[in-house]
Amino acid sequence: MSVSSSFQSVLDRIATEIAATPGRGRPADYIPVLASADPQRFGMAVAEVDGTVYGVGDWQHPFSTQSITKVFTLALCLSREGEELWEHVGREPSGNPFNSLVQLEYEAGIPRNPFINAGALVVTDRLQALTGTAADTLRTFLRAESGNAGLDFNEQVATSEASHSDRNAALAHFMASYGNIRTPVPLLLDQYIRQCSLDASCADLARAAGFLARHGILADGSSLLTRSQAKQINAVMLTCGTYDAAGDFAHRVGLPGKSGVGGGIIAVVPGRCTICVWSPGLDERGNSVAGVAALDRFTTLTGLSVF
Numbered sequence: 001m002s003v004s005s006s007f008q009s010v011l012d013r014i015a016t017e018i019a020a021t022p023g024r025g026r027p028a029d030y031i032p033v034l035a036s037a038d039p040q041r042f043g044m045a046v047a048e049v050d051g052t053v054y055g056v057g058d059w060q061h062p063f064s065t066q067s068i069t070k071v072f073t074l075a076l077c078l079s080r081e082g083e084e085l086w087e088h089v090g091r092e093p094s095g096n097p098f099n100s101l102v103q104l105e106y107e108a109g110i111p112r113n114p115f116i117n118a119g120a121l122v123v124t125d126r127l128q129a130l131t132g133t134a135a136d137t138l139r140t141f142l143r144a145e146s147g148n149a150g151l152d153f154n155e156q157v158a159t160s161e162a163s164h165s166d167r168n169a170a171l172a173h174f175m176a177s178y179g180n181i182r183t184p185v186p187l188l189l190d191q192y193i194r195q196c197s198l199d200a201s202c203a204d205l206a207r208a209a210g211f212l213a214r215h216g217i218l219a220d221g222s223s224l225l226t227r228s229q230a231k232q233i234n235a236v237m238l239t240c241g242t243y244d245a246a247g248d249f250a251h252r253v254g255l256p257g258k259s260g261v262g263g264g265i266i267a268v269v270p271g272r273c274t275i276c277v278w279s280p281g282l283d284e285r286g287n288s289v290a291g292v293a294a295l296d297r298f299t300t301l302t303g304l305s306v307f
């Protein structure tokens, strides 16, 4: 049996194994709407490069995408401004929590990578300067690539995030003092919060990330990124996509991946498929416990890995 025809049976097997595994971590609790998520929920989808999707469990249930959106804003920004972007944000693992401030001062306002909050704020700032409407640009892109015209912001999440944004505001103001943020900070925070508030399902995100498995080519066959840019994004996902757990994630899963505090993780098998898994219980570093376990099983059972 080919790997693709067995994707469905692999997903079914993983869901059964995960259901039998106790200990799911805790949902993010910094805003009530995320804290109320049920840690027993679990969904997983695989999208082949031709757009064929397989799924199991809650794979069509929308969840809060949060930091997973940082991959898409990075792609939209890199496609528009190219190498210039890397003068404003680095591509080294930070080894620190995603919302940490400590490195910024001794590294002169240049964040370590685009996936910690500081780096994501720089990317959203640049996308805002390039498009005038970063969050809407992202929503339009995700709708087109997922094929889900109803994909939208979650106003309840956005409102709640807005009243818990002191740390992101501090990061943005601090970087503005180095000239690395140009959008007025309140407008930038509004765009970043809207970006993170997008709801989408595993099916939506597996499809929408397909260009990363197709070396930069979008669902309609047009090109978003050069092959080299797609490689750059996959590389930074592998080294920085799960924050201070990126080494452990690479060790267990062996694929570029990006997590969010909503409990979702996307992963890429270049040339082959994209995967999205969701389960809201997180470990202490902000990654979905069942999600990482499911991806670990996926690469073990299929033998698919970048290594």
Ligand code: DON
Binding pocket: 065, 066, 067, 068, 098, 099, 117, 161, 168, 196, 259, 260, 261, 262, 286, 287
């Ligand atoms: O910036 C924040 O705090 C959130 N809106 C997004 C954080 C997030 O998903 C980090 N990832 N694990």
